[in-house]
Amino acid sequence: LTPKHFLPVSLKGVKDGDYAMIYGYPGGTNRYETSYGIKLKNEIDNPALVSLRDMRLKNMYAQMIKDPAVKLKLASNYAGIANYWKFFDGETKQLVKFKTYEAKQKYEQNFATWAKGKPAYENILSDYEKAYAAWTPYSKHRQYLREGILGSPLAAFASSLMGLEAAMVKQGTTSADIKKAAEASNAQRQGFIAAEDQPSDVKILAAVAQAFYTDIDKNQHPIGFYEKLKAAYGNLNDENTYKKWATDVFANSIILNDTKWAAFMGNPDAITLQADPAFDFASSFVKSYNTKYAPYFNEFNNKNNELGRSYMKGIMEMNPAAVNKMYPDANFSMRVSFGNVKSYKPRDAVQYDYITTSKGILEKYKAGDYEYDLPVKQVEMLKKKDFGQYIDKTRNDLVIGFITSNDITGGNSGSPVLDGSGNLIGLAFDGNYEALSHKIAFDKDLNRTINVDIRYVLWCIDKLGGAKNLINELKLVR
Template identity: 65%
Template structure:
């Protein structure tokens, strides 16, 4: 909606429906293998000019650590989701978010190895090093990059554990944000700073409580504390944390030790007790906050990382970024013909991608058609399955096969999705897919598994963008949703 004078406006009963200068016609003519397809949207980020050192760190440390930690979190969440439909609904969004990039990073590692991306990068860098000899501006770039990675490598897993492990527990993640309250109480002491920090915490807690499942979260905390102990070098542990754990709860090699500690945290934190929380909000006290077991846990790991390893990480990032820029500058000088074809990495800004609707063959004796249909969707139906369940309403309407004007006449079926050779990445979900005549034919929403290394290396033969066909979208609106009035407002190209 917009104001009556055609400008953006806050909610008002006086607002009128938006009247854009132009909107895309919607084609229900259908698509063919080879048809032109263009996508525009806001891709999040790519690393097409990553060095071999970055690829190796991803393969050896970053990705497997992240996948392992997310695998653990998903396991405990799913255990509870299977027990209760209400919990399944409560955790569904967070579960899907975690699982999405769990699968991405798992697939990325496998594809980087499968297609020898590291070896390709090494070959490119060796060529560059030979060219750079005798050129002071460029000849030491990879010496500097190697030093930066060597210095940071022993601590890189610790960083992943902080983001994906320690703060993979929703309770500990929220408790960590209370550091702002601690700073206001202990360091500032100003009433306005305290009020601002506490008000922000109250608002954040409301969101946290709404999605918190104590049972799964408690198991996540117990598991990740043991994984951290076993997986991170002892010299990097928070001083005194594990020694205290051993003294009060038992053997650090025994999972029961961590389970008992996690139970203590969840049973005694005022964050999960509304009466105690409200009392703290009414009378904020630094001693009460610091004594809270959830905050104490978050604080131990957070201050340990911030004090010792965050400066090292920032120094590594700065050196790596600077060297990367110099490397790219050198590539452009070394190969002026290639320089004209270089494009910037995705940075959440508007980008346009062109390609074609196209089937593909990922491996021997396997061929993927360029479209999927409602028949295939119904064939995949598995009652109660997290991914392949369908609602009774959907099955009822789809079973009638009343596809109306959206039917694909050649296939005598409703086309649900199609694939193209477009280059997209995370952030493009929902981006319009447009044909050669400027008509909307679908919406991009994913990439194929075989090309999950695309953030670093785009493969024109294997990369595919997965799109929902606009005819399926319209069928959902019209036949499934019964909102034919919305269809009448569209400009359909038949």
């Protein structure tokens, strides 16, 4: 294949104020969110997400530090959970800090004044208020199911067997249909077993079952589950009750027993599946939510989308001069962001430089540490300043990363960062903590994109990895 164009790679480096452009596919923003949505996010959804993810992370980490094999097995899942744990925590703090809720309320007051007497718009905000009031009592339930109950890998896999159950109990289902569903479940189980760490998961299962009981309105509990738990194990306010129950679930589930699972696959039947303690647990919560509360969420979601279209139309009519400066929210379509390499001051007396260097890597390096360990070869090369052609001559060091004022979000990780001549200067991979409210509110003074300097990438490929052949295929701009 011969592409029409490929990106030249710059070895020139960056300086404060340099132009930077990022191409990518940002996943989603909600820049036109209402005050009602921010209130729900700040007070219910985000705190629940942070709490439940924290619970899972602590139990995973406790096992990961004991065994390198477990650390390797859980590393990817742990990183994914931790990434958005930090995001939701930071988002809430920044939305509160910058009084985004109050700013949205003020804007909505202006909209209400403008909309008065206009039938198409005058009831939009009151309809928003009604929609959120109807859904809010159940929002925490949804988060505790998704991030809590189904945060246990065993429970998540067990819930996936509801499709097999449906095939077995549905009238008119053929044996071929059941066999096909069973084969799909068996294939999925192989992936689950390969990734499963039982010592951490049994603790997660106990913790999330207790959290749901404690934190969710008793009227919303799945009928019969906690009553059976109390009858068999005792006090529902005692964490030992849940620990004993979870231990028994892991000991008795056919999902975790190869012999019993093989027998079930050989002759799948609904009675055996429904009697399984892991399936009974997961399906009780999922079925309860799907039957009673999912319709409320669907109604809320549909109404929110409907109102959103009308609200946006009204905003554009209210501010016709600003329409050309408005832009659609991110939705995984290609977007281009323009900005500059730029340092920033997150708070009084604190200044963050626009680049980081290998000096910072060595300062953080800690042999054997989960976060800050390094290959011995890398440490030696950095200490010797063996940087080759990738050295930044103005710093006499290897530049690792730099920050820019570009507007990105989740989905942009790995997006190319170009200079004013279209040369590749880095790859975007994160945003700064102080601007984690960016999905809703972009602050040009604080928002920064964190990029890896392409010279460090090339150094890793060439000097550290020894893959000079790959470097020879590139067009380097000096």
